[in-house]
Amino acid sequence: MSDQPGEPLVHLDRVALTFPGGAGRHPVEVVRELDLNVRAGEFVAIIGPSGCGKSTLLSLVAVYLTPSSGRVLFRGSPISGPGRERMMVFQQPALFPWLTTAENVAYGLKLKANRSNGRNVQETVAAMLQLVQLDGFAGHYPRDLSGGMRQRLEIARALAVDPQVLLMDEPLAALDALTRRTMQREVLHIWEQTCKTILFVTHDIDEAVIMADRIVVMARRSTFVLAIEEVRLPRPRLREDPEVGKVARRLSSLLE
Numbered sequence: 001m002s003d004q005p006g007e008p009l010v011h012l013d014r015v016a017l018t019f020p021g022g023a024g025r026h027p028v029e030v031v032r033e034l035d036l037n038v039r040a041g042e043f044v045a046i047i048g049p050s051g052c053g054k055s056t057l058l059s060l061v062a063v064y065l066t067p068s069s070g071r072v073l074f075r076g077s078p079i080s081g082p083g084r085e086r087m088m089v090f091q092q093p094a095l096f097p098w099l100t101t102a103e104n105v106a107y108g109l110k111l112k113a114n115r116s117n118g119r120n121v122q123e124t125v126a127a128m129l130q131l132v133q134l135d136g137f138a139g140h141y142p143r144d145l146s147g148g149m150r151q152r153l154e155i156a157r158a159l160a161v162d163p164q165v166l167l168m169d170e171p172l173a174a175l176d177a178l179t180r181r182t183m184q185r186e187v188l189h190i191w192e193q194t195c196k197t198i199l200f201v202t203h204d205i206d207e208a209v210i211m212a213d214r215i216v217v218m219a220r221r222s223t224f225v226l227a228i229e230e231v232r233l234p235r236p237r238l239r240e241d242p243e244v245g246k247v248a249r250r251l252s253s254l255l256e
Contacts, residue, residue, distance in 0.1 A: 007039070008038060010061055011036070011072075011073040011076075012036040012060065012070070012073075013071045013072075014069070014070040015033070015035075015060060015067045015069070016067060017029075017031040018068045030053050031057070031067070033070065036057075036225070038165075039197070040197055041195050041196070041197055043188075043197075043198045043212050044198065045201075045208035045211060045215045045216070046201045047202060047251065047255075048218030048219065048255065049218075051220065054201040054218055057199075058199060061165070062167055063086075084108075087163040087166055088169065089154055089155055089167065089171050090171070091174055093151055095153060095154060097141065097143060098141075100141055101137050101140050104142070105128050105129060105157050105160050106125050107157065108157060108161045109121045109161060128156040131156065131159070132190065134149060147174065147179060148175060148186075151171055151172070152186060154171070155187070155190060163196065164197060165196065166199070168187075170201050172202070172204075173203065184207060184210060185236075205248045206248050208251070209247045210238070210244060211237075213230070215228070217254050217255065219255075226255075227254055231247060233247070
């Protein structure tokens with residue numbers, strides 16, 4: 001099925017999520033009738049205060065959580081469980097410390113659910129490591145890698161099974177400022193090279209403006225989505241650019 005112009009790859013159709021109360025507590029409404037379309041190849045950032053449901057949104061798309069009502073659609077069809085077309089990248093890399101860099105990337109390819117995609121394991125691992133600039137570290141263990149290198153390895157492992165959507169839950173939050181800036185460029189490079197669709201959660205408004213095509217602004221409670229901002233600035237974008245600052249200030253004012 002080919003993507004027509006404007007046709008969403010991912011569509012959240014009036015999705016709501018309420019966690020039931022227990023031991024005399026009231027139910028907690030986390031998401032209220034969310035409508036969101038994400039087009040193929042789009043980079044969408046999600047910002048908002050802590051506890052507003054940013055990570056919950058990713059978990060709904062990954063189907064780690066099931067909506068209380070509404071539907072999550074992929075290419076127009078409802079999805080009912082996790083699948084390799086939607087891969088999550090977490091804030092802290094969940095690498096296997098007893099496996100080498102190459103073995104970590106190869107792990108998902110060897111799972112029964114992924115063997116049918118016809119990808120050559122050795123060739124795919126080599127290509128992924130080259131893409132994330134870790135081809136000289138194939139025999140190293142995660143303990144031998146820096147924080148930025150471990151996060152690039154986590155991304156390579158997710159990309160190895162050829163997903164269509166990367167769900168990135170604050171993947172740069174644990175890095176120091178200098179490494180974070182470097183990784184912003186690396187993630188954009190990977191996105192441009194692979195044409196994957198990315199949903200990217202961040203607390204950093206400037207980071208969202210620098211990286212994303214569109215930015216979903218989430219409220220702390222009730223309304224859930226305050227606005228969806230389209231960023232029309234040409235890339236590459238710099239924090240020091242007055243136009244980047246102008247967009248960031250406008251988004252910040254929405255959250256105050």
